Amino acid sequence: MEKSQYFKDFFSAAYRNPTPTVDGIITAFGKIVLIQRKKEPFKGCYALPGGFVEYGETAEEAVVREILEETGLETEIIDLVGVFSSPDRDPRRHTMSVAYSLRVLGGTLCSGDDAANADYFPLDNLPHLAFDHDQMIEKWKKSSSNH
Template structure:
């Protein structure tokens, strides 16, 4: 660099709120047990320092890859937290992201960076390090708001899913019951679901039809001013 600016600089990190759905379609968040101070031994969001040679989103993806092994997941910037005392050691500003991961088709592992990783239901979160509880709260609010007018819920389901799975996903995130017939009427009327010639397997009752989200069609319709809405 030919020149640098003469100002004191805060540390800059990224933190990720990774959401996943378990088999019972409970919404969970991935946490990491810290093996370094501060807050050693406490649960925290996966994240780390931004390197000088990578963008913020690249830093978030790298940390997720390192700590969980997940690549190519839905990732979106949430908010930047910059209270002066949010880290007891130094001034640290963190750019928070939230991610959605399909737990049916991907496995998550804990790596050397982190002593332990685990999934916690959003209703049973342990106390978190730093201001991470606040970050999770904001991510939940964002997810709840966004899932209604962008088709991001599909990121949490397997590629092929049943309408009941999809409905339960919305019920979980929106925290309210939906009417089965009205839900199906609405989602099918958008013509964004491809009805497959396949059904569920290994269920102890009538097997449900499988569907797939038609992303191509959604992108086309969006161009023409279509708005997804549940």
């Protein structure tokens, strides 16, 4: 098979791949920023701010954008927390989330976009969380760079 035909066939094939998402862990003074979801799935539940990576955007750009849209906070990435890819982590479809820890640079905490509410919660008294966000926070707590 000719090389150009191989690549044409390869890229035109329909693959079922996970959808990329991002989530952000923002903490200050022993508290963490959570949003209350405005839409299904998990409408009314609390979650880390985050969402889908848009076409043409990096995961790093996406997490900063999603946090600004949902919380009003301008942030920068501190560290990668991990990749969470369980096929059942999102009831809508198979997603693969890249979780980051971030620091606040500016802005005022307020709810926006898909968030009905945004607030700081004590790390030792968190509400029930949507998706696998409890696992993300636990992994972040165990990392040596978060304190």
